[in-house]
Amino acid sequence: MLLFLAVPTLIAIGTGFFDKSGAPTLATVAALGDPVVLTTFFNSFWLSALTAVVGAVVGAIVCYALLGTRPDGPLRTTIDSLSGVLAQFGGVMLAFAFVATIGIQGMVTLYLRDTFGINIFENGVWLYSTPGLILPYIYFQVPLMIITFMPALQALKPQWAEANATLGGSTASYWLRIAFPVLAPSFIGSLLLLFANAFSSYATAAALVSQGSQIVPLQIRAALTSETLLGRENLAGALALGMILVMAVVMVAYSALQSRAARWQR
Amino acid sequence: MISQQPTQTRPGTVVEFTGVVKEFAGMRALNGFDLTLRAGEFVALLGPSGSGKTTALRVLAGLESTDAGTITIDGVDVSDLSTSKRDMGMVFQSYSLFPHLSAGENVEFGLRMRKIKPAERRRRAAAALAMVGLEDHFDRFAHQLSGGQQQRVALARALVTEPRVLLLDEPLSALDAKVRVQLRDEIRRIQTELGITTLFVTHDQDEALAVADRVAVMRAGNIEQVGTPEELYSRPATPFIADFVGLSNRISGIVRNAQVDVYGTLLPVIDPATPDGPAHVSIRPEDIEFAEAGLAATVIASSFLGSLRRTTVRLADGSTVFLQHGVRVHPVTGESVFLKFSGAPVSTEPVSSTSGVLKPA
Numbered sequence: 001m002l003l004f005l006a007v008p009t010l011i012a013i014g015t016g017f018f019d020k021s022g023a024p025t026l027a028t029v030a031a032l033g034d035p036v037v038l039t040t041f042f043n044s045f046w047l048s049a050l051t052a053v054v055g056a057v058v059g060a061i062v063c064y065a066l067l068g069t070r071p072d073g074p075l076r077t078t079i080d081s082l083s084g085v086l087a088q089f090g091g092v093m094l095a096f097a098f099v100a101t102i103g104i105q106g107m108v109t110l111y112l113r114d115t116f117g118i119n120i121f122e123n124g125v126w127l128y129s130t131p132g133l134i135l136p137y138i139y140f141q142v143p144l145m146i147i148t149f150m151p152a153l154q155a156l157k158p159q160w161a162e163a164n165a166t167l168g169g170s171t172a173s174y175w176l177r178i179a180f181p182v183l184a185p186s187f188i189g190s191l192l193l194l195f196a197n198a199f200s201s202y203a204t205a206a207a208l209v210s211q212g213s214q215i216v217p218l219q220i221r222a223a224l225t226s227e228t229l230l231g232r233e234n235l236a237g238a239l240a241l242g243m244i245l246v247m248a249v250v251m252v253a254y255s256a257l258q259s260r261a262a263r264w265q266r
Numbered sequence: 267m268i269s270q271q272p273t274q275t276r277p278g279t280v281v282e283f284t285g286v287v288k289e290f291a292g293m294r295a296l297n298g299f300d301l302t303l304r305a306g307e308f309v310a311l312l313g314p315s316g317s318g319k320t321t322a323l324r325v326l327a328g329l330e331s332t333d334a335g336t337i338t339i340d341g342v343d344v345s346d347l348s349t350s351k352r353d354m355g356m357v358f359q360s361y362s363l364f365p366h367l368s369a370g371e372n373v374e375f376g377l378r379m380r381k382i383k384p385a386e387r388r389r390r391a392a393a394a395l396a397m398v399g400l401e402d403h404f405d406r407f408a409h410q411l412s413g414g415q416q417q418r419v420a421l422a423r424a425l426v427t428e429p430r431v432l433l434l435d436e437p438l439s440a441l442d443a444k445v446r447v448q449l450r451d452e453i454r455r456i457q458t459e460l461g462i463t464t465l466f467v468t469h470d471q472d473e474a475l476a477v478a479d480r481v482a483v484m485r486a487g488n489i490e491q492v493g494t495p496e497e498l499y500s501r502p503a504t505p506f507i508a509d510f511v512g513l514s515n516r517i518s519g520i521v522r523n524a525q526v527d528v529y530g531t532l533l534p535v536i537d538p539a540t541p542d543g544p545a546h547v548s549i550r551p552e553d554i555e556f557a558e559a560g561l562a563a564t565v566i567a568s569s570f571l572g573s574l575r576r577t578t579v580r581l582a583d584g585s586t587v588f589l590q591h592g593v594r595v596h597p598v599t600g601e602s603v604f605l606k607f608s609g610a611p612v613s614t615e616p617v618s619s620t621s622g623v624l625k626p627a
Contacts, residue, residue, distance in 0.1 A: 167424075168351075
C-alpha cells in the first residue's frame with residue numbers, strides 16, 4: 001500500500017510544488033489556473049460524470065433485469081464473465097473497435113451511408129474529440145457497474161418485499177421506502193468508482209484522440225512528451241496534483257454522504 | 267411491561283381453507299387442502315420439510331396464488347385479494363427487519379402505509395415494542411439487536427396494525443434453544459391476550475405441541491390429522507403421526523380379538539376394527555418399564571437427558587427398543603434386564619397396510 005499508492009501520490013503532489021531545478025515554487029501550481037488547463041479539467045469532469053451516471057443507471061437496470069434469471073443459468077454466467085472482461089477492455093483495443101465500426105471508414109458508418117444515406121459525421125468527425133469518448137467510455141463503464149453493483153442487488157432479501165406487502169405496502173412503497181434507501185450506499189459507491197475509472201482513464205483516449213489534449217491525462221502526456229514546448233514536466237506534476245485534488249473532493253463528499261446513509265450499517 | 271396492549275384485535279376472525287390446490291412445476295405442494303381456524307384459535311401446522319405447510323401459510327397470506335379451491339376470512343373469499351389488502355400480520359423465518367430503519371420505524375411501517383399521523387404512529391409503535399419487552403430499543407437498528415430481539419420487533423411490527431390473522435412462518439427456527447423456548451411462550455402469551463387467530467408453521471413437534479390449541483400434521487400436501495396436542499399424542503390416527511409426533515417404538519405383534527400380542531403380553535387395541543393378524547405396533551417409550559421378570563433384554567446404550575434417562579436395549583430376537591425412565595435408575599451397557607409393557611400401543615397397523623411402512627422424510 002505504502003510503496004505503490006502512498007509514495008507515488010506524495011511524489012505527484014510534491015512535484016507540483018518544485019521547479020525542475022528542485023527549488024520550491026508555486027508557479028507550476030499557479031499554472032492550474034490557466035484557462036486551457038481549466039477547460040481540460042472541465043472536459044475531464046463532465047466526461048467522467050456523464051459516463052459514470054449513464055453507466056451506473058444502465059448498469060443498475062441490467063443488474064435488475066438479470067435478477068429475474070437463474071443465478072447459475074447460462075445468461076447470468078455469460079453476462080457475469082463478459083462484464084468482467086469488458087470492464088477491463090478499455091484501451092487501444094477498444095479504441096480500434098470503435099474506429100473499425102463507427103470511424104470515418106468504419107463498417108457501420110459506411111453501411112449507414114451507403115444503405116440509408118445517413119452520415120453520422122455530418123456535423124464533423126466527433127469520434128476523435130471529447131464527445132467521441134462518451135460512447136467508448138460507456139462501453140467499459142456499464143460492465144464495471146454490473147460487476148460492482150450486482151452483489152448489492154442480490155443482497156436484497158425477498159422477505160423485505162413480502163413484509164412490505166403484508167404490512168399493506170405497494171410496489172412503489174417497496175422501491176421508494178425500502179429498496180432504494182437500502183441500495184443507495186452501494187449505488188453511490190459504485191458511481192464514485194465509475195467516475196474515478198473514467199477520470200483516470202488514459203489509454204482509450206490516447207489511442208482515439210490524436211489532435212490536441214482535451215482531457216487531463218492527455219494534457220499530462222503533452223506536458224511530459226511535448227516536442228514543441230520543452231521542460232514542462234513540472235506542469236505534469238501540477239496536473240496530477242489537480243487530479244488528486246478532484247478525487248479527494250469527490251471522496252470527501254462521498255464519505256460525508258456515506259456516514260449519513262450508513263448509520264444503519266455495521 | 268406485559269399489561270400494555272397496543273392492539274385490540276377484532277374477535278371472531280375465522281379462516282377456512284377448502285380444497286386448496288397449489289402446484290409448483292407439476293409438483294403438488296397442496297393437494298386439496300382443508301383446514302378451519304376458529305376465531306382466536308392458535309393452530310400449528312406441523313410437518314416434515316416439503317409437506318406443504320409453508321405453502322399453506324403463503325397462500326393464506328396471498329404471497330402465492332392458488333390453483334384451485336377457496337380461502338375465506340370471516341366467510342369472505344379472499345383468493346383474488348392481493349397480500350397488501352388481506353390485513354394479515356406475518357413473521358418470517360429469516361430475519362426480515364428493514365435494515366435502514368430503526369426498530370421503532372420498522373414497527374411504524376405498517377401504520378405509515380395506513381396513513382396514520384406521526385404522533386399516533388409513534389405512540390402505537392412504542393406500545394407494541396413494550397408489549398414484546400423492547401421499549402428501550404426504539405432507536406436501535408437491526409444489526410444492533412440479537413436474533414431473538416429482531417424476531418420480537420418483527421412480531422411487534424406484525425401486530426401493531428391490529429391484523430385479522432397472525433401468520434408465523436417458523437419464526438423461531440433461527441434462534442438458539444433457550445431463546446426459542448422463551449419467545450415461543452411469549453408469542454403464546456401475547457396471542458392469548460390479543461385473542462388473534464394465528465397460524466403457526468413449524469417442523470418442530472415440541473414447539474407445536476407446547477403452544478398450539480390444535481395441531482394439524484401435514485404430509486404430502488394434505489392434513490394427516492388435526493387435533494389437540496393431547497389427542498395427537500395419545501391417539502395418533504396413523505403410524506406416520508405416531509412416529510412424527512413424540513417418540514415411539516415400532517414393534518411386531520399379532521392382533522387377535524381386539525387385543526394385540528406383543529412378545530407374549532396382551533395389550534388393548536385402540537381401534538377395535540383392526541383386523542386379526544400380524545401388525546406393526548407403536549409403543550411410547552414411557553409405556554415400557556424395567557421389571558423383576560418378563561421380557562429379557564440386554565442394555566446397549568443409556569443417555570442422560572436431564573429430567574429423564576433414555577435407554578436402548580436389544581431383545582433376544584435381535585430387535586431393539588428404547589424406554590424412558592427416571593434418572594435414578596442407571597442401566598449399564600451389557601447389563602441383562604427384564605421389561606414389561608405398561609401402556610396401550612398408540613397405534614396398531616396391519617402389516618399388509620402400505621401406510622404402515624412410510625416414514626417421515
